Amino acid sequence: MTQTITLSFFRFSRWRDRAWALTMMGGARMAMARIPDLSFWKLCGSGTGEGFTPVPNTGVYAILCVWPDNDTATQRLTETAIFERYRRRADEHWTVFLTPTSSRGEWSGKAPFSPVSEPVSGPLAALTRATIKPGILAKFWGRVPDISAMIGSDPNVLFKIGIGEVPMLHQITFSIWPGTDEMAAFARSNGPHAAAIKAVRDGAWFKEELYARFAIRGDTGTWNGVSPLEGLNLQ
Template sequence: MIQTVTLNFFRFGPISQRLWAFAQMGAARFSMPKIPGIGFWKLCGSGTGEGFTPIPNTAVYAVLSTWDDMGSARAGQTASVFQNYRKHADEAFTLYLSPTAARGSWSNQQPFRAIPAPDTSAGPIAALTRATVKPSVATRFWGRVPDISTVIGSDPNVMFKIGIGEVPLLHQITFSIWPDTDAMANFARRGGPHSEAIQAVRDEGWFSEELYARFHVLDAEGTWEGQTPLPHFEDAA
């Protein structure tokens, strides 16, 4: 079976909805394990702006889940916990992903079963990095992140980007979607804040745990900021 990963994003408006969403960071932990077919899962908040800051954004939350296959992933979206999120949210966007590469660990687990894509250049391609930042270097790490966000945002090829995390300051997840592997690789090779931060991580050992994964985007549903970030799937539907 080919593993499917879902990444759900929810945007909340009024204070009452935001308070509900914040409460779910604790309450939904009891419901998630009961969803039939679900494997590894994480509830995440986000930072302000596009998520690449240590200041929490009370409007945006995300849920990452793994499933044995696409059928289980789609069936899982009908679970009451996801339905409740959609009911309270002003906007929802769901991605269905297939892991094509993964290295490292997340909460001492290897959550993604990667199967290399037959055509590694075909897109859209998604990249996810997740790290636990050592408290002693958190200030230096977050001093780098705004510059990295600016570089990503100025790249005309990036189709979607967001920063999320499980615990403010100490856990950081960056997620981006690119039209193909060449576009993503060109960004990674580019000099500047992004390359400097990567070098600092390697030289100074900023992370106590890290994971890098690449995915093929299988499908997308919903909108984000009033738009369809991946119109390819809207056209296909």
């Protein structure tokens, strides 16, 4: 079996639904823990703007799940009550289905992804997750606005968002690219992103970090009225 990762996003506009989604950051934990076949999961909030900010966006939340295969993922997301509750309250929701192709590092002390051989071409998703050392929070977040503006203006990035389990301390970036060349050009360019990577390495800013890439298998729902994968030639 090939492991399937799902990342589901939910947008809430009404204040009572936003309040509900915030409480579910703690309240949904018992329900998530009882879902069969779910080996790893995270409930996440998001940041404002492009998402890569320490200021919470109370209208957007995400759930990451690791399943043993695609059929199980589809069934559980469709039939499990907790996901139905999120969809029923949300104004819009979108789930992307992923296959891990590379992963290094740990997340909450675990290596959650089991990569398969990396495809030589085609669209891909990239995820980075880090626990930031409290003593360098000001330095880290001081660099983020320039990086956020840079990724937001990059014409090659098809989807991007910053999410996290705990504001300020736990940061996750997720982005979708048409191919490895476009993603590598952004990551290695001489700009805020490259400077931040060097600072992170030189200063050992993270207590824990994980970097992963994924092949994109499909999606359900919409985001901003369309599928972010529209027009992509998926493998």
